[in-house]
Amino acid sequence: MKIKELAMLIHGVVEGDGDADVTGLSGIETSNAGDLIFATDDEKLGFAEKSGASCVLTSKSTRAAMKPLVRVDNPKLAFLLLYNFMNKPAGREAFTDPSATISVSAKVGNNVWIDAGVRIGGNVSIGDNTIIEANAVIKKNCSIGSFCHIHPNVTLYDNVVLKDRVVLHSGVVLGADGFGYVREKDKIYKFPQLGRVIIENDVEIGANSTIDRGSLGDTVVGAGAKIDNLCQIAHNIKIGKNFIMAAQSGISGSVTIKDNVTMGGQVGIRDNVTIGNNAMIGAQSGVLGDLADGSVVWGTPSKSLIQTKREVIVLGWLTDNFIRIKKLLKGKI
Amino acid sequence: MKIKELAMLIHGVVEGDGDADVTGLSGIETSNAGDLIFATDDEKLGFAEKSGASCVLTSKSTRAAMKPLVRVDNPKLAFLLLYNFMNKPAGREAFTDPSATISVSAKVGNNVWIDAGVRIGGNVSIGDNTIIEANAVIKKNCSIGSFCHIHPNVTLYDNVVLKDRVVLHSGVVLGADGFGYVREKDKIYKFPQLGRVIIENDVEIGANSTIDRGSLGDTVVGAGAKIDNLCQIAHNIKIGKNFIMAAQSGISGSVTIKDNVTMGGQVGIRDNVTIGNNAMIGAQSGVLGDLADGSVVWGTPSKSLIQTKREVIVLGWLTDNFIRIKKLLKGKI
Amino acid sequence: MKIKELAMLIHGVVEGDGDADVTGLSGIETSNAGDLIFATDDEKLGFAEKSGASCVLTSKSTRAAMKPLVRVDNPKLAFLLLYNFMNKPAGREAFTDPSATISVSAKVGNNVWIDAGVRIGGNVSIGDNTIIEANAVIKKNCSIGSFCHIHPNVTLYDNVVLKDRVVLHSGVVLGADGFGYVREKDKIYKFPQLGRVIIENDVEIGANSTIDRGSLGDTVVGAGAKIDNLCQIAHNIKIGKNFIMAAQSGISGSVTIKDNVTMGGQVGIRDNVTIGNNAMIGAQSGVLGDLADGSVVWGTPSKSLIQTKREVIVLGWLTDNFIRIKKLLKGKI
Numbered sequence: 001m002k003i004k005e006l007a008m009l010i011h012g013v014v015e016g017d018g019d020a021d022v023t024g025l026s027g028i029e030t031s032n033a034g035d036l037i038f039a040t041d042d043e044k045l046g047f048a049e050k051s052g053a054s055c056v057l058t059s060k061s062t063r064a065a066m067k068p069l070v071r072v073d074n075p076k077l078a079f080l081l082l083y084n085f086m087n088k089p090a091g092r093e094a095f096t097d098p099s100a101t102i103s104v105s106a107k108v109g110n111n112v113w114i115d116a117g118v119r120i121g122g123n124v125s126i127g128d129n130t131i132i133e134a135n136a137v138i139k140k141n142c143s144i145g146s147f148c149h150i151h152p153n154v155t156l157y158d159n160v161v162l163k164d165r166v167v168l169h170s171g172v173v174l175g176a177d178g179f180g181y182v183r184e185k186d187k188i189y190k191f192p193q194l195g196r197v198i199i200e201n202d203v204e205i206g207a208n209s210t211i212d213r214g215s216l217g218d219t220v221v222g223a224g225a226k227i228d229n230l231c232q233i234a235h236n237i238k239i240g241k242n243f244i245m246a247a248q249s250g251i252s253g254s255v256t257i258k259d260n261v262t263m264g265g266q267v268g269i270r271d272n273v274t275i276g277n278n279a280m281i282g283a284q285s286g287v288l289g290d291l292a293d294g295s296v297v298w299g300t301p302s303k304s305l306i307q308t309k310r311e312v313i314v315l316g317w318l319t320d321n322f323i324r325i326k327k328l329l330k331g332k333i
Numbered sequence: 334m335k336i337k338e339l340a341m342l343i344h345g346v347v348e349g350d351g352d353a354d355v356t357g358l359s360g361i362e363t364s365n366a367g368d369l370i371f372a373t374d375d376e377k378l379g380f381a382e383k384s385g386a387s388c389v390l391t392s393k394s395t396r397a398a399m400k401p402l403v404r405v406d407n408p409k410l411a412f413l414l415l416y417n418f419m420n421k422p423a424g425r426e427a428f429t430d431p432s433a434t435i436s437v438s439a440k441v442g443n444n445v446w447i448d449a450g451v452r453i454g455g456n457v458s459i460g461d462n463t464i465i466e467a468n469a470v471i472k473k474n475c476s477i478g479s480f481c482h483i484h485p486n487v488t489l490y491d492n493v494v495l496k497d498r499v500v501l502h503s504g505v506v507l508g509a510d511g512f513g514y515v516r517e518k519d520k521i522y523k524f525p526q527l528g529r530v531i532i533e534n535d536v537e538i539g540a541n542s543t544i545d546r547g548s549l550g551d552t553v554v555g556a557g558a559k560i561d562n563l564c565q566i567a568h569n570i571k572i573g574k575n576f577i578m579a580a581q582s583g584i585s586g587s588v589t590i591k592d593n594v595t596m597g598g599q600v601g602i603r604d605n606v607t608i609g610n611n612a613m614i615g616a617q618s619g620v621l622g623d624l625a626d627g628s629v630v631w632g633t634p635s636k637s638l639i640q641t642k643r644e645v646i647v648l649g650w651l652t653d654n655f656i657r658i659k660k661l662l663k664g665k666i
Numbered sequence: 667m668k669i670k671e672l673a674m675l676i677h678g679v680v681e682g683d684g685d686a687d688v689t690g691l692s693g694i695e696t697s698n699a700g701d702l703i704f705a706t707d708d709e710k711l712g713f714a715e716k717s718g719a720s721c722v723l724t725s726k727s728t729r730a731a732m733k734p735l736v737r738v739d740n741p742k743l744a745f746l747l748l749y750n751f752m753n754k755p756a757g758r759e760a761f762t763d764p765s766a767t768i769s770v771s772a773k774v775g776n777n778v779w780i781d782a783g784v785r786i787g788g789n790v791s792i793g794d795n796t797i798i799e800a801n802a803v804i805k806k807n808c809s810i811g812s813f814c815h816i817h818p819n820v821t822l823y824d825n826v827v828l829k830d831r832v833v834l835h836s837g838v839v840l841g842a843d844g845f846g847y848v849r850e851k852d853k854i855y856k857f858p859q860l861g862r863v864i865i866e867n868d869v870e871i872g873a874n875s876t877i878d879r880g881s882l883g884d885t886v887v888g889a890g891a892k893i894d895n896l897c898q899i900a901h902n903i904k905i906g907k908n909f910i911m912a913a914q915s916g917i918s919g920s921v922t923i924k925d926n927v928t929m930g931g932q933v934g935i936r937d938n939v940t941i942g943n944n945a946m947i948g949a950q951s952g953v954l955g956d957l958a959d960g961s962v963v964w965g966t967p968s969k970s971l972i973q974t975k976r977e978v979i980v981l982g983w984l985t986d987n988f989i990r991i992k993k994l995l996k997g998k999i
Contacts, residue, residue: 027882216360549693
């Protein structure tokens with residue numbers, strides 16, 4: 001495709017030879033002749049110029065360059081849209097590996113791909129164009145939508161619901177029993193874990209993450225959530241739209257997360273709290289209470305990001321001046 | 334069952350129409366006519382009254398209500414005991430899926446359920462009434478007790494011992510090599526990992542948790558332990574009775590945990606320390622030394638809960654008064 | 667073998683009866699007659715004397731003892747070298763379980779062991795003497811070296827490269843998509859994840875750890891790295907030689923880790939930083955910026971180990987003296 005043609009697709013402005021050909025997309029480091037790459041600032045544009053690439057997507061505010069440029073509002077977004085345009089997923093035909101074990105009561109849609117060693121239990125339904133990869137286990141009464149992609153070695157316990165376009169990476173476990181016990185004298189009783197896990201449209205869940213079923217109600221992950229690897233979502237959590245959860249974070253039971261919440265890595269949220277819309281929680285925070293809409297917090301226990309940053313500075317200063325502070329208290333200054 | 338009949342089972346006192354029928358148990362949010370629910374305080378009792386449920390289990394100290402009540406000492410415990418009474422697990426018959434691969438030297442007890450794709454190695458023994466779900470892998474010389482439940486995609490390395498009524502959720506890995514190396518000049522040598530993992534009676538282990546085999550001795554988890562998802566228990570750890578370990582916590586090598594210890598989420602314990610009986614460790618703590626019996630600690634490094642809470646308050650106050658403190662040190666106050 | 671014979675193998679000096687026989691190696695607690703054990707200090711030597719063992723490996727600085735000793739520079743290293751000498755891995759013959767599903771385009775080397783339920787995709791190549799255990803899934807275009815050991819239920823996505831002698835414990839997931847999205851107004855777009863995961867020689871990765879593929883470039887783990895259980899390595903990370911990463915640690919995208927870096931458990935590293943050669947990062951640290959060669963850091967945000975230790979002490983002292991500090995500020999002292 002010519003540079004001027006692809007520029008039209010992304011509403012870009014060509015600077016330089018728009019008739020040159022682009023044959024692929026790549027990163028700056030790995031680019032060769034024919035590749036289109038992107039550079040978000042002048043420093044990266046410098047690397048881009050030295051690369052083998054034939055065309056650079058960039059923003060409207062970077063400098064001029066020695067290679068053909070296409071200027072757009074958001075070069076990273078334009079790059080991914082171009083990528084998606086050039087890589088429309090090929091329609092797969094229906095396939096079931098003979099080593100898969102599928103209950104006779106399962107209902108499988110059109111063009112579903114079921115790979116080797118997959119186990120599908122009774123009364124499971126699977127929507128059209130869904131892919132279930134090798135050795136995944138789907139237990140009974142699960143409902144899986146269309147265009148889902150379940151990677152190898154995933155486990156779905158009974159009654160899990162996946163809506164459409166849900167992606168589960170390898171090792172994900174949905175619907176295991178929540179961590180609910182009642183202690184009475186010297187004995188620990190397990191509380192019934194009867195609810196479901198419901199995953200709304202367009203959710204992607206990273207490798208080896210775990211989401212427990214609700215105890216009496218359900219655990220719900222709202223549409224558009226992106227959950228990274230090794231995350232833990234406990235029983236009866238309700239998560240709103242477009243949740244972002246970075247790796248190794250965990251949420252305790254019965255928490256409510258409203259819409260557009262963003263969470264850094266290794267965050268912990270205590271049980272029974274509510275996180276307001278658009279809240280942002282810094283990495284490694286420990287959240288011990290409700291957060292209002294629009295909160296930006298950090299630290300354990302979490303406080304406003306500004307306050308925690310101040311506390312870090314103040315503690316450093318007090319430590320550097322510790323001898324003087326001790327003297328002052330002794331009346332020696 | 335009539336309300337007055339089930340009240341007898343749990344030593345409860347009926348308040349209202351004891352002749353009404355109860356047909357199921359549910360949570361407040363999801364309850365319908367015929368359901369029994371529980372409400373531990375007056376606020377929840379208010380929600381319970383507005384629900385469709387026919388009967389409410391409650392404590393002896395809540396107010397009167399518009400629905401039939403059954404009053405007991407511990408409504409949550411009574412609810413679970415009723416649930417267990419109504420849901421005695423059906424006796425399963427023996428079953429082995431033809432796609433399972435079982436060594437000829439394995440000894441399988443009565444009424445064992447072995448699902449599709451399970452792999453059982455040489456000299457494994459499996460007690461009566463145990464369930465092994467799809468694609469679990471049990472390597473050689475493992476010993477598994479009675480009434481165990483091994484969920485899909487679990488891995489047991491060689492020589493793992495499970496006593497009776499052990500539940501392993503999906504993705505659990507028991508018996509992988511401990512993290513033991515010896516560094517000598519520029520080379521890292523792996524130390525032999527020869528010990529076993531031994532899991533005593535009535536232990537439940539959450540999804541994707543990992544417990545490493547002992548290096549020279551064994552790693553032992555005592556009876557009644559409840560371990561949440563994504564926990565890590567390193568080599569040569571000895572854990573006493575009734576241990577509670579919330580999600581994403583980790584314990585380093587050669588730690589001793591005595592009886593009835595409770596650990597919040599995302600806790601870390603350094604190697605070679607001893608945690609005393611009944612100790613409680615707050616979420617995200619980092620424990621760097623021994624803890625005495627009955628300790629209640631929080632923070633990194635962990636201190637008594639009271640001390641850490643005080644430090645949080647003091648640092649906040651010092652930060653808010655930082656300008657005045659600086660002035661004081663300069664002699665300007 | 668006689669004590670004097672094995673002493674020669676490890677350049678040790680015998681003290682006591684060098685003609686006694688050693689029949690096995692064990693730990694102090696579990697030792698019986700005929701066993702050789704090791705004791706690194708006088709306290710452990712005391713336990714060793716009371717054990718059933720026939721011979722004790724110890725250092726040159728411990729006291730005399732009632733049992734035959736072999737003195738060496740590093741008893742733990744000598745013990746493992748002896749262990750390795752006595753336990754040379756038996757050459758396995760080639761084996762493929764009939765339940766494995768192997769693409770016709772896969773190239774399998776000599777003496778490869780492929781256990782039950784393994785899935786090997788198209789164009790995979792597997793070097794000589796590699797072991798792939800039950801229910802592991804190797805997707806297409808992966809390249810696996812010689813003498814690798816892939817434990818049960820591991821998943822390799824497309825294009826993963828393992829060099830020689832790589833050990834992957836159960837539940838490891840290599841090559842899942844990185845956590846890369848572009849947010850534009852109310853929509854979250856997934857950024858292309860096209861790179862590979864490359865694991866160099868002699869790397870060992872613990873159970874349920876995850877390493878994401880690069881986005882445009884590759885994710886690379888250098889030779890000799892030892893990665894513990896439940897660790898997360900995000901996309902486009904470049905790791906040097908002999909990296910040590912304790913359990914439940916995580917590294918964000920595009921981080922560079924130079925050679926001989928050591929990381930405690932539950933550490934987090936923010937994205938796009940560089941960690942210098944020989945850096946040591948204490949457990950639970952949160953690293954927010956570049957670290958120079960030889961840095962020794964601790965805390966969140968991480969500072970030098972000495973500074974963080976000082977801050978812990980100062981905060982404790984200020985808290986203990988809080989009332990006096992408040993009085994001082996009010997002019998009452």
